[in-house]
Amino acid sequence: MAARAVTGVSIGTAAPPATGVDPLEEVLSLCWAGHPAIVLASPPGGGKSYCLELVGSTMVTELGERVMVTTQTNAQAHDLAERYARAYPSLPVYLLTRSGAAVEISRRFARFPNVTVVDRPRDLGDGPSVVLSTTRRWEWVGLDVFHADLLVADEAWQMTYADLAMVAPLADRMLLVGDPGQIAPVTTAPLLRWLDQAAAPHRPAPAAVLATRGDDVAFVQLRHSRRLGPPTVSLVQPAFYPDLPFGSARPQRSLSGGGLGTSHLNAGRETCMVEVPGEPYGLADPEVAAVCAQVVTDAIGVAEVVQGEERRTLGPADVGVSCAHVVQVAAVRSALGPAYSEVMVDTAERWQGLERELMVVAHPLSGRDELTEFARDAGRLCVMLSRHRAGCVMVSRGGLRELLNRGAAEATRNVGILAPDGLRGWNAHNSVLDAVEAAGVLVARPGD
Amino acid sequence: MSANAYDLGLRLRAMETGSPVARSSCAHFRLRRNADVVAVATMTGEPDAVWGIAYGQWSSQRAASFAEAVADPRSFADQVDLFSRFGRKLKAVHDLQPEGWFPQVVVSSAPAWQHLHAASSRLARVEDLDARYAAEMFLWASERMEHPGSQAVTVLSALFGGHWTAPAPADEDELLDTWLSAFSREMARYGRPITRSRDDHPDDARTTPAFDEEVRKPLAAMARARTQGRPEQAKALAHSIPPRVLKVVRDRFSRAAHLLRAYEALAPAPLAGIDALTEDDLYTWKRFRDSRERGFRVARQDRFKDAVMGLRSREQAAEAWERLLIYGDALVRQRAVHDGRAVDGTVAAAGNAEFTVRTLQPMLRFRTGTKVAAVGHPHLDGEIVALGIAGSDATHLRVRLAKPTLEVASLAQPIMLVEPPPDFGMMKRSQGNALGRMKSLGWIHDLDQDPPPSLNRPVPADVLGRAQWLRAL
Numbered sequence: 001m002a003a004r005a006v007t008g009v010s011i012g013t014a015a016p017p018a019t020g021v022d023p024l025e026e027v028l029s030l031c032w033a034g035h036p037a038i039v040l041a042s043p044p045g046g047g048k049s050y051c052l053e054l055v056g057s058t059m060v061t062e063l064g065e066r067v068m069v070t071t072q073t074n075a076q077a078h079d080l081a082e083r084y085a086r087a088y089p090s091l092p093v094y095l096l097t098r099s100g101a102a103v104e105i106s107r108r109f110a111r112f113p114n115v116t117v118v119d120r121p122r123d124l125g126d127g128p129s130v131v132l133s134t135t136r137r138w139e140w141v142g143l144d145v146f147h148a149d150l151l152v153a154d155e156a157w158q159m160t161y162a163d164l165a166m167v168a169p170l171a172d173r174m175l176l177v178g179d180p181g182q183i184a185p186v187t188t189a190p191l192l193r194w195l196d197q198a199a200a201p202h203r204p205a206p207a208a209v210l211a212t213r214g215d216d217v218a219f220v221q222l223r224h225s226r227r228l229g230p231p232t233v234s235l236v237q238p239a240f241y242p243d244l245p246f247g248s249a250r251p252q253r254s255l256s257g258g259g260l261g262t263s264h265l266n267a268g269r270e271t272c273m274v275e276v277p278g279e280p281y282g283l284a285d286p287e288v289a290a291v292c293a294q295v296v297t298d299a300i301g302v303a304e305v306v307q308g309e310e311r312r313t314l315g316p317a318d319v320g321v322s323c324a325h326v327v328q329v330a331a332v333r334s335a336l337g338p339a340y341s342e343v344m345v346d347t348a349e350r351w352q353g354l355e356r357e358l359m360v361v362a363h364p365l366s367g368r369d370e371l372t373e374f375a376r377d378a379g380r381l382c383v384m385l386s387r388h389r390a391g392c393v394m395v396s397r398g399g400l401r402e403l404l405n406r407g408a409a410e411a412t413r414n415v416g417i418l419a420p421d422g423l424r425g426w427n428a429h430n431s432v433l434d435a436v437e438a439a440g441v442l443v444a445r446p447g448d
Numbered sequence: 449m450s451a452n453a454y455d456l457g458l459r460l461r462a463m464e465t466g467s468p469v470a471r472s473s474c475a476h477f478r479l480r481r482n483a484d485v486v487a488v489a490t491m492t493g494e495p496d497a498v499w500g501i502a503y504g505q506w507s508s509q510r511a512a513s514f515a516e517a518v519a520d521p522r523s524f525a526d527q528v529d530l531f532s533r534f535g536r537k538l539k540a541v542h543d544l545q546p547e548g549w550f551p552q553v554v555v556s557s558a559p560a561w562q563h564l565h566a567a568s569s570r571l572a573r574v575e576d577l578d579a580r581y582a583a584e585m586f587l588w589a590s591e592r593m594e595h596p597g598s599q600a601v602t603v604l605s606a607l608f609g610g611h612w613t614a615p616a617p618a619d620e621d622e623l624l625d626t627w628l629s630a631f632s633r634e635m636a637r638y639g640r641p642i643t644r645s646r647d648d649h650p651d652d653a654r655t656t657p658a659f660d661e662e663v664r665k666p667l668a669a670m671a672r673a674r675t676q677g678r679p680e681q682a683k684a685l686a687h688s689i690p691p692r693v694l695k696v697v698r699d700r701f702s703r704a705a706h707l708l709r710a711y712e713a714l715a716p717a718p719l720a721g722i723d724a725l726t727e728d729d730l731y732t733w734k735r736f737r738d739s740r741e742r743g744f745r746v747a748r749q750d751r752f753k754d755a756v757m758g759l760r761s762r763e764q765a766a767e768a769w770e771r772l773l774i775y776g777d778a779l780v781r782q783r784a785v786h787d788g789r790a791v792d793g794t795v796a797a798a799g800n801a802e803f804t805v806r807t808l809q810p811m812l813r814f815r816t817g818t819k820v821a822a823v824g825h826p827h828l829d830g831e832i833v834a835l836g837i838a839g840s841d842a843t844h845l846r847v848r849l850a851k852p853t854l855e856v857a858s859l860a861q862p863i864m865l866v867e868p869p870p871d872f873g874m875m876k877r878s879q880g881n882a883l884g885r886m887k888s889l890g891w892i893h894d895l896d897q898d899p900p901p902s903l904n905r906p907v908p909a910d911v912l913g914r915a916q917w918l919r920a921l
Contacts (some may be wrong), residue, residue, distance in 0.1 A: 025912050032911065034903025036891060058911060074817070139881065143888055161893075162756040169888040172900070189762030190594045194755055201752070201759045209892055216891075216899040326788055330810040338837040 017071055024051055026220050031055050031150065032063070032315025037217045039156075039206045040177045043237070043246040044386035045227025048177050049083060052154060055175065057088045059150055064128040068148035070135045070167050072158045076353065078108065080154060080377060085112035092116075094124050096141070104333040113204045121145045135159060138167040146170060147390035153177065153205065155353065160185045161208035162201035176206045181240040181386075182352055183379035224249035227355055227389055231270045238430035253390050255306045255358060258314075260291070261393035262358060266441045271385070273363075273394040273436055280367040280397050287364055289331035291395050292321055295360045296336060296343055305357050305390050316342035320356040322384045323347055324364035324375070332362065342352065348383040359388040363396035365429065371407025376425035381432065404429055451783050458613040468630045469611040473779040475718040476610055477602050478726075479711065481507040483552040484541075485604075487700035488560050489693055490521065492654045496566035497521035499655065501534055502691035502701035506554065506708040512701040513537075517693035519670065519686030528579045532573050535582035550726070552731035553601045556704040557652035558622040561603055565590045581740065587738045592729060594764055597769030599722070600729040604704055611715060624652045628703055631710050638709040652700065659696065663689050720776040724872040728765060731879065752893055753886045760882055768870035775823065775869045784866070788813040791820075791865040796844060798857040800855050803828065805863055807847045812843060814865070820847060821868035827853040829868055 023040070024047070030038050042048045059065045071077040073096075081095045093115045097105050104115035118124060121141040124131055131148065133141075153159055156178035163185075168174060188200045194200035198211040204209065208213045209217055223246050225233060233248045255265045264272045274295065276287050296319050304311045305318070320343065321336075323329045332345045344356070348364075364375050374380075379427035385392060404426065462469040487502045500517030508749065514537045518526040542551065555561040564586055571583035592600040607629045608614070620626045628635075666688050674684035750758060773780040774790055784790035791814060793807030816835055822828035827849075834846040843864070857863065891897035 028912060028914070029907045032907040033905050036900045036902065053912060058914065062911060063905075139878075139885070143885075160759075162759050165752070165756055165889060165893050166882060166885050168890050168892055169885060174892070187759065187763060189759055191759075193594075193750065193758065196756075199752070201755045212895065213892055213899065326813055328450055330788070332813070333837065334810055334841060339585040341837050 007147075019352040023220050023222050024054065025055050026336075027051060027175070028055060028058060030218050030220070031059060031390050034173060035218050036173050037198075037209065037213065038175045039210060039217055040175065040220050040222065041180050041244055042177065042222040043225045043228075043241060043244060044179060044181070044297065044382075046179070046222035046246065047224075047252075048222070049080065050181070051222070052080065052152060052177060053083055055150075056152060057091050059111055060091060060128045060130055061088075064147075065149035066128055066147075067130045067150045067152060068138070068146075068167075069130060069132045069152045069154060069313065071132065071154045072135060074134055076154060077134055078105070081109065081115055081132050081390060082112070084132075085109065085115045086318060089114055092125065092127065092129035094118060094129055094131040094135055096121065096124065096131060098137060135163045135167055138170060139163075141170060143169055149173065149190055150175060155179070155182070156206050157182055157204040158185055158352070159205045160187065160201060161199060161203050161205050164205040164209070165201075165423075176209065178204075178206060180206070180244060181236075181379060181382040183349055183377065183383055186349075187340045219310070221246075223247065226250050228386060229253060229270050229371045229390075231268060232386070232388070232392070234263075235271060235432065235435050236382065236386055238379055239428045239435070240386075250389075251307060253305065255299075255314075255391040256304045256306050256311070258303030259294070261360070261395075262299045262303045262339070262391060265391040265393070270373065270388070270390070271392045271394065271436075275396060275398050276366075278397065281398065282367050283325050284327040284331045285367045285397065286331060286335070288362055288395055288397060289328065289335045292332045292360050292362055293335035293340075295393050295395065296321060296340065299358055300340070300343075303358065314357060316340060318357040319343050319360070320351070320354070320358075320387065321345040321360045321362070322351050322387060323362040324380060324384075326361050348380045351387050352383055355387050355389055357388065359384070359392045361392060361394045363394050363400070365400050365403055366396035368403060371403055371426075373422055373425075376404075376407065376422060376429055378425040378428035381425075381428060385432070400429075401433060404433065451786075454513050455613070459618065462613045462615040466615050468614055469718075471611055471613060471779065473611065473716070474777050476597075476722070476777075477607055478599055478718050478722050478774070479554075479607070479708065479715070480552045481505075481712075483507075483554050483708075485512075485554045485556070485701055485704050485708065486560075486564065486911040487512070487556045487697050487704055488564055488653055489517070489655055489696045489700070490563045490567075490653050492657075492660055495563055496570050498527065498530060498563065498567045500690070500697040501530065502694075502697035503534065503537065504701060504705075506705040507712075510611035510702070510705075512698055515694050515698050515701070517690035517697065519689045520667065525757060527567065528570060528576050530573050531567075531574075531579035531582045532576045533578075534578070535576075535585075538582055538585060539578065548730065550600060550729050551585070551589070552599060553586075554607070554704070554708065555601070555603050557605055557624045557701050558603050560653035560700075561593075563653045584736070584740070588732070588850050590623075591758075592732065595728065597722075597725045597772065598724050598729055598766055600733070604707060607711060608707070624700070624703065624707075627707060631707065631714075634714060635706050635710045638706065638713060646763050653691075655696065659692070663692060687857060721774060721869055722776075724870075725765075725768065725772070727872055727876060728761065731876070732761070753889070756886065757879070757882060761879065764875050764878070768872070771867050771870050774866045775821065781823065781864065781866065785809065785864075787811060789866070791845065793845070793863060793865070795857045795859055795861045795863055798859060800849075800854060800856050801852045802830075802833070802846060803857045805847065805865060807843050807845065808841055808842065809843070812845075814845065819868055820865045822857075823861070823864040823866055825857070827851075827855050828857060828863075 027040055056067045059067050081137055084091060084093045084368050091114055095117045097119045099119050102117045104117035109115040109117055122145055124146060148171040151174040153176045156176035157180050184204055191202050199208040221244055225246055226249055228248055229250050230248045237246055255262055261272055274291055276291050299314050300316055300319055303314045321332050329347060364380055368375050370419050450506040468804055482505050488498050491497050491499050499521040502512035502515040504513035516530055516533050518530050520526055567587040571579055572587055574580055589601040592598040603624045609621045614626050614630045616626045666685050670682050670685040684832050774784045781790050783831045785792045788811035791807050792809060793794045793805040796806035797804040797805055814832055816832055818832045820832060830847045830849040833848045834843050836844055891899045
């Protein structure tokens with residue numbers, strides 16, 4: 001297995017974002033004032049969850065309101081309920097589950113006396129409380145059974161405009177919180193019929209709301225990432241968030257030591273690329289999978305996270321591998337073997353909302369011979385490059401630039417849509433590749 | 449072997465033997481005996497100009513019950529007139545149908561369907577209500593075509609291509625002639641074999657150069673007479689063209705009806721659960737009929753409510769169809785093993801409340817919490833509660849049964865886990881629920897409503913102080 005690590009992205013501190021009113025103060029003021037619709041856009045690790053906790057608890061305890069929180073997955077609802085329970089032990093929290101699941105799920109929350117798990121909407125209390133559930137579950141709650149003062153949508157950019165239409169009638173006002181750079185909602189239906197509509201039912205809810213009722217909606221954006229360091233912000237922000245300037249508010253943090261890939265990361269460099277020599281092999285590329293596995297095994301137990309005076313050796317739970325396809329996940333898992341079963345290996349979709357100290361990324365364009373809509377999706381690459389707290393190693397076959405150049409004209413264009421998703425993805429991939437190239441050496445060519 | 453390699457192998461075998469080869473799958477379309485066959489002819493180079501239409505029920509009629517043609521398909525007035533006559537016929541047939549019926553349309557070829565759709569899009573806004581009925585009805589069918597598993601509309605060539613591989617290049621699969629040639633011997637058993645006429649053209653919908661040449665002179669003379677203000681002469685010349693077009697479309701109808709008789713006799717058993725899919729077709733047909741009574745809406749874009757319902761309906765159809773195929777079609781299921789949507793393994797541990805499956809499959813799309821069904825073992829349905837790597841390349845999936853069973857799985861028993869077949873009752877309720885919500889849309893989605901006023905509550909300073917967290921960093 002011949003693989004060679006090369007230098008990666010070395011970028012200076014990101015330009016400081018515009019200062020002014022604290023965005024959290026702004027959101028809290030708008031919610032308190034009873035603004036009918038607020039959209040809060042956040043960069044990765046921008047403090048969305050903290051904002052949800054703050055708004056929810058304040059509206060319930062200070063104003064005696066009922067707040068409903070809608071999440072896109074069960075796991076998100078459970079995690080958020082636990083955060084509320086930990087941060088505000090006297091706050092009444094309800095978790096509405098699917099029918100028949102309340103008993104089992106309530107075991108997880110047995111240690112939090114302020115959390116009530118119910119599976120029937122009629123069992124939700126009438127008083128001030130935070131009520132959490134998934135969008136799919138809220139759809140089945142009758143308008144005559146439940147009504148809230150404020151609807152808070154978590155990860156709202158993963159929610160379609162059609163989904164919002166299903167839950168919005170349950171509350172008087174709404175706060176949509178999310179990350180506009182993430183993977184757009186997945187729809188399995190043919191969408192040609194609505195592609196030219198800015199407020200089509202399949203589009204992310206906040207984007208559609210701003211397109212239709214922009215003048216009546218308050219738009220606030222968080223301006224710092226607590227997860228990403230300045231080098232990563234300089235890579236990610238221009239590529240994926242051209243309209244959302246943000247900087248890094250993370251304390252100095254870096255990786256030290258390790259082997260393949262990680263040994264090239266340090267305080268000024270959080271990202272590097274390892275190119276696997278040879279011709280593209282297809283999606284389930286065993287050599288790329290083996291290199292991903294090698295980066296992981298070289299780092300665990302050897303590399304250290306350094307923050308100030310503190311040093312900590314990386315364990316299996318500190319490392320993750322993100323792939324674009326399930327077949328790649330299977331290949332990396334197979335290469336890692338059962339000894340590293342604690343290392344989370346999964347697709348970008350599953351990595352949304354999660355983070356690790358070190359992330360290994362199987363580049364979505366690696367091994368491809370054509371540039372599909374899926375491969376060039378900006379949201380997928382954005383998720384992959386924004387899960388790490390200390391370092392990120394990309395693994396790929398060569399020829400990415402040639403692949404992008406070949407697919408330049410293929411982005412589908414539709415009347416009425418000025419910036420199609422395909423073009424946005426193509427630009428984002430080029431921007432990331434430009435940043436890597438600008439750093440000096442890019443990737444090792446076979447035979448170098 | 450990949451699905452592509454399998455298909456290539458079948459095609460090579462078909463080409464070598466000169467006979468169609470069965471794909472070994474079950475029928476994905478339940479062909480009704482009263483399904484309507486539609487054959488059309490269009491003028492070369494005029495995709496949305498229908499020259500003639502033949503229509504009728506394939507099983508009971510030797511000839512089309514409706515066959516009409518116009519002299520010049522480029523005349524919009526003639527198109528409206530043709531669709532008006534066709535619409536009257538369709539309405540007369542549809543109005544006689546009992547409750548719980550929806551039309552099932554079979555079109556002779558893919559190009560024919562494209563031309564019919566193009567013409568219908570143009571004619572759906574005319575004032576003639578009969579013409580609009582026909583056009584709107586075909587637009588409804590076009591929309592149903594996007595719904596995977598719909599039993600409302602199919603293209604004859606696709607119907608055959610789903611079960612057999614033709615001894616012809618892949619790009620000829622969508623042509624009526626391909627299947628006509630492939631099944632000529634089988635068709636002889638179900639009626640007189642039809643030989644190709646000189647009017648036949650590979651793409652089935654357009655006329656041929658020979659036909660164009662035949663009508664070129666009367667068409668030109670008719671145009672000249674019109675421009676020179678001689679309506680009687682133009683009318684007389686126009687009468688000479690439609691009979692020739694009628695011959696083309698009647699022949700196409702007849703050949704399609706013969707092919708369908710062969711299909712009925714030769715098609716494999718239908719996919720289990722396929723009939724339940726018709727619920728969605730029936731539901732949308734009822735909505736179509738309701739909208740007809742209220743008067744069709746003329747708009748370029750869907751209203752938001754229609755778009756939401758359309759998106760949900762399509763998504764549900766896609767998911768239900770995929771599940772049904774994997775559960776009910778052994779060939780599709782075998783392919784699903786390769787991309788992780790089905791798990792092929794053996795029982796490693798068994799009890800009356802849980803059992804564990806051991807698989808060597810590298811790709812799995814199942815996760816903890818996924819509901820699964822064991823194919824052929826209805827009592828072993830349940831939910832995956834644990835999933836872990838067990839030794840070299842083996843994965844264990846622990847399944848908690850939905851209901852405890854006395855029929856405990858035996859150790860080392862081969863088992864195939866898939867997602868359970870769709871719950872059509874739940875789908876129907878979900879659609880009704882969504883429709884109810886559409887009546888309560890707030891100002892965000894309803895542009896006719898004004899936003900509610902802000903409550904203008906002043907925020908206390910001590911509350912604002914709690915938001916200092918980011919600033920403190």
